[in-house]
Amino acid sequence: MATPLPPRRRPTMVDVAARAGVSRALVSLVFRGQPGASAETRSRVLAAAEELGYRPDSAARLLARGRSRTLGVLMTVREPFEADLVEAIYPEAERLGYEVLLSARTPGRDEATAVEGLLAHRCEAIVLLGPDVDDAFLAELGVRTVAVVVGRAAPGLDSVHSADAEGVRQAVDHLVGLGHRAIVHVDGGTGPNAAARRTGYLDAMAAHGLADRARVLPGAYHEDAGIAAAQALLAGPELPTAVLAANDRCALGLLDTLRRNGVDVPGRVSVVGYNDDRLARLSHVDLTTVRQDAGLLARHAVRAAAARLDDPDLAPGETELTPELVVRGTTAPP
Amino acid sequence: MATPLPPRRRPTMVDVAARAGVSRALVSLVFRGQPGASAETRSRVLAAAEELGYRPDSAARLLARGRSRTLGVLMTVREPFEADLVEAIYPEAERLGYEVLLSARTPGRDEATAVEGLLAHRCEAIVLLGPDVDDAFLAELGVRTVAVVVGRAAPGLDSVHSADAEGVRQAVDHLVGLGHRAIVHVDGGTGPNAAARRTGYLDAMAAHGLADRARVLPGAYHEDAGIAAAQALLAGPELPTAVLAANDRCALGLLDTLRRNGVDVPGRVSVVGYNDDRLARLSHVDLTTVRQDAGLLARHAVRAAAARLDDPDLAPGETELTPELVVRGTTAPP
DNA sequence: CGGAGCGACTAGAGCGCTCTAGTACCACGA
DNA sequence: TCGTGGTACTAGAGCGCTCTAGTCGCTCCG
Numbered sequence: 001m002a003t004p005l006p007p008r009r010r011p012t013m014v015d016v017a018a019r020a021g022v023s024r025a026l027v028s029l030v031f032r033g034q035p036g037a038s039a040e041t042r043s044r045v046l047a048a049a050e051e052l053g054y055r056p057d058s059a060a061r062l063l064a065r066g067r068s069r070t071l072g073v074l075m076t077v078r079e080p081f082e083a084d085l086v087e088a089i090y091p092e093a094e095r096l097g098y099e100v101l102l103s104a105r106t107p108g109r110d111e112a113t114a115v116e117g118l119l120a121h122r123c124e125a126i127v128l129l130g131p132d133v134d135d136a137f138l139a140e141l142g143v144r145t146v147a148v149v150v151g152r153a154a155p156g157l158d159s160v161h162s163a164d165a166e167g168v169r170q171a172v173d174h175l176v177g178l179g180h181r182a183i184v185h186v187d188g189g190t191g192p193n194a195a196a197r198r199t200g201y202l203d204a205m206a207a208h209g210l211a212d213r214a215r216v217l218p219g220a221y222h223e224d225a226g227i228a229a230a231q232a233l234l235a236g237p238e239l240p241t242a243v244l245a246a247n248d249r250c251a252l253g254l255l256d257t258l259r260r261n262g263v264d265v266p267g268r269v270s271v272v273g274y275n276d277d278r279l280a281r282l283s284h285v286d287l288t289t290v291r292q293d294a295g296l297l298a299r300h301a302v303r304a305a306a307a308r309l310d311d312p313d314l315a316p317g318e319t320e321l322t323p324e325l326v327v328r329g330t331t332a333p334p
Numbered sequence: 335m336a337t338p339l340p341p342r343r344r345p346t347m348v349d350v351a352a353r354a355g356v357s358r359a360l361v362s363l364v365f366r367g368q369p370g371a372s373a374e375t376r377s378r379v380l381a382a383a384e385e386l387g388y389r390p391d392s393a394a395r396l397l398a399r400g401r402s403r404t405l406g407v408l409m410t411v412r413e414p415f416e417a418d419l420v421e422a423i424y425p426e427a428e429r430l431g432y433e434v435l436l437s438a439r440t441p442g443r444d445e446a447t448a449v450e451g452l453l454a455h456r457c458e459a460i461v462l463l464g465p466d467v468d469d470a471f472l473a474e475l476g477v478r479t480v481a482v483v484v485g486r487a488a489p490g491l492d493s494v495h496s497a498d499a500e501g502v503r504q505a506v507d508h509l510v511g512l513g514h515r516a517i518v519h520v521d522g523g524t525g526p527n528a529a530a531r532r533t534g535y536l537d538a539m540a541a542h543g544l545a546d547r548a549r550v551l552p553g554a555y556h557e558d559a560g561i562a563a564a565q566a567l568l569a570g571p572e573l574p575t576a577v578l579a580a581n582d583r584c585a586l587g588l589l590d591t592l593r594r595n596g597v598d599v600p601g602r603v604s605v606v607g608y609n610d611d612r613l614a615r616l617s618h619v620d621l622t623t624v625r626q627d628a629g630l631l632a633r634h635a636v637r638a639a640a641a642r643l644d645d646p647d648l649a650p651g652e653t654e655l656t657p658e659l660v661v662r663g664t665t666a667p668p
Numbered sequence: 669c670g671g672a673g674c675g676a677c678t679a680g681a682g683c684g685c686t687c688t689a690g691t692a693c694c695a696c697g698a
Numbered sequence: 699t700c701g702t703g704g705t706a707c708t709a710g711a712g713c714g715c716t717c718t719a720g721t722c723g724c725t726c727c728g
Contacts (some may be wrong), residue, residue: 053667058454060684078417102436256618284590394714
C-alpha cells in the first residue's frame with residue numbers, strides 16, 4: 001500500500017481515445033457534438049470520458065480553434081447596478097454560445113490591468129461596465145479587440161447606455177409637477193455620465209423657468225458622497241425641498257443622513273435616485289428613482305459584441321435606451 | 335485606398351522575433367524575464383513587441399507550461415462581504431504570482447456551472463466564497479482539483495473561516511453586559527454557517543442562564559429576511575430589547591423596518607449584525623457587528639491554495655480565525 | 669596553445685486540442 | 699463487375715507558446 005498515488009495528471013483526449021478504443025479525432029468529434037460518429041461509439045466515448053473524469057481543456061481548445069468564444073467583462077465588485085448587469089449577461093452570453101470571464105477593478109487594481117488580464121485569456125470581446133477611463137484608452141482598446149461599453153457613450157465603439165439627460169428630465173418634471181422649486185442636484189463628480197446628468201438637470205430646470213434656482217452640489221457615485229452632501233445641506237442656510245442624487249447609492253447616503261438628522265423624507269425633503277438597482281427596490285428603502293433596465297442593457301451589450309465578432313466591418317453603434325422614472329416613497333409634494 | 339485592412343491577426347512571438355531579428359526562443363526568454371539575453375537584445379525585443387502590440391497569449395502559455403498559475407474564485411456578485419474578500423484576494427494572488435479568474439453564481443447559474451467554467455479555463459485551484467453546496471460536492475471537487483473553502487468548514491478540504499460560535503458569543507455577552515435579557519436571534523436559515531451561529535447563540539444564552547429566554551426567528555442572509563423578521567416582531571405581543579441578526583444585510587433590513595415603524599434603535603431595541611462588511615461600516619448605518627477580517631480570510635485562503643499547489647501531499651487544514659465584536663451605534667442598554 | 673567555462677543565442681519537441689484531407693467499408697444500381 | 703456515394707473513422711498538421719538540449723563564439727588559465 002506504499003505505492004504513491006499516480007501523479008494525478010488530468011486526463012486528456014488521448015486517454016479517453018485509448019479507453020474507448022477509438023482515435024483522438026473521434027473523441028474530439030463527439031465532444032464537439034458533430035456528426036460523424038455512430039450512436040454506439042458516441043456513447044462508448046462518453047462513458048470512457050465519464051469514467052476518467054475527462055473534461056476538455058479550454059486552453060488547448062482555444063489555441064486549436066481560432067476562436068475562444070469567450071466574453072470578458074470588466075466590472076466593479078461592489079456596485080449593485082453592475083451586479084444586476086452581470087447577472088443578466090450570463091444567460092444572454094450562454095444563449096449565443098459564449099463563455100463569460102469576469103475581471104474586477106478594485107482600489108488596487110486599475111481598469112487597464114483588469115482588461116489586460118481578460119485579453120491575455122483570449123477573450124474575443126470585452127464588455128466594460130461603466131468604465132471610468134478616458135476615450136483614448138477606449139479607442140485604443142477598440143483597435144486591439146472588440147469592445148462594448150455599457151453605461152456611457154464611447155465614440156467609435158459600440159456602446160449601450162440609457163439617455164441620462166432624458167432620465168434626469170423625467171425626474172425634474174416629476175418634482176416640479178409635485179410643486180417643488182428648490183431642487184438641488186448632487187452630481188457624480190467626474191464619474192461616467194455625471195456630466196450628462198448634470199447638464200440634463202440644468203436644462204430641465206431651465207425648461208421649467210427655474211434656471212436661477214438650479215444648484216449643483218459636488219458629489220460622487222457612492223454613499224459617502226451622499227452623506228457629505230446631506231451634511232452640507234444641513235449646514236446651509238435653508239434646505240431645498242427636493243434633491244436629485246447622482247445615483248442610488250448616493251441617494252441612500254443622503255436619505256439616511258437626512259432622516260437621522262430629523263428631516264422627514266418625503267415630508268420635508270423629497271429624494272430621487274438614479275439606476276433603480278436592487279438596493280433602491282428594497283421595500284425599506286423604497287426610493288423614487290430613474291430606472292435603467294439592467295437586463296436590457298446587458299442583452300444589448302452582449303448582442304452587440306456577438307454581432308461585431310460575426311462581422312468586424314459592422315459600423316460601431318450607440319444604443320440609447322430610454323430610462324423611466326419609477327415613483328416610490330421618497331417623493332411627495334413639498 | 336480600397337485595400338481591405340489586413341486581417342488584423344493578433345501578433346505572435348514569431349512576428350516579434352522576426353522584427354527583432356532573433357529567434358522565437360529568445361523572445362520567450364525575454365518575456366519570461368529569464369536570464370540569457372543581453373540587455374541590448376532584450377530592449378530590442380521589447381521595442382519590437384511594443385511596436386507590434388504583441389502580448390503573450392495565455393492560452394498557449396498555459397498549454398506549453400504545465401501550470402497555469404491561475405486561481406479561480408467562485409463568488410456571488412451582490413454580496414458585499416464577498417466583494418471585500420475578492421478585493422483582498424487580488425493583491426495576495428499577485429504577490430504569489432497567480433492570476434485570478436472570477437466566476438459568479440447567480441440565480442440562474444448554479445455553483446457547479448460556475449466551477450466548471452473555472453476548471454475548463456485551467457484554474458489550478460478554486461477558492462469558493464461561502465459556498466452553499468453539500469459536502470459531497472466539495473469532496474468530489476477536492477479530488478479533482480485544489481479547492482479552498484472560505485467562510486465555512488469543509489471536511490477533507492482546506493478551509494478558512496471564522497469561529498462563528500465565538501463571534502455570536504461575544505455579541506451575546508455584549509448585550510447581556512448592557513443589561514439585555516430578551517435577546518432574539520434572526521437566523522440564516524439553511525445558509526452556510528447559519529447552524530453554527532444558531533447553536534452559538536443558544537449556547538451563549540444558556541451560559542448566561544437565559545436558556546428559557548432564547549428565541550430564534552427563521553431568517554436568511556439578505557435584507558428581505560430582516561424586513562420579514564422585523565415585521566414578525568412588530569406584530570408580536572412584545573418586542574425584544576435586542577436582536578442578533580444572521581448577518582449585516584439581514585440586520586440592515588431589520589434596522590430600517592424597525593426605525594420606519596417608529597422603534598428607536600438603539601433606544602428601544604438594540605441590533606447586532608455579523609460580518610462587518612462595508613455597508614455596516616458606512617457612517618449612516620454604524621452597525622454594531624461581529625467583524626470577520628476579510629483581508630485576513632482572503633490572504634489565508636490564497637496562501638492555502640498556493641501551499642497545496644506547491645505540495646499536494648500537504649494535509650488539508652482548517653483555519654479558524656477569531657472574529658471580533660465591533661461596538662458601534664446600534665447597541666445600548668435597554 | 670588547447671581546452672574549460674561561460675554568456676548569448678537557436679533548434680525542435682511537445683502541451684491538448686481542432687480540423688482538413690484523407691482511407692476503409694458497405695450497400696446499391698447499371 | 700465496377701463504380702458511386704455515403705457513413706464511420708483516422709492521420710497528421712498546426713494553434714502559440716515553453717523548455718531542454720544543444721551550438722557558437724569568446725575569454726581565461728595552466
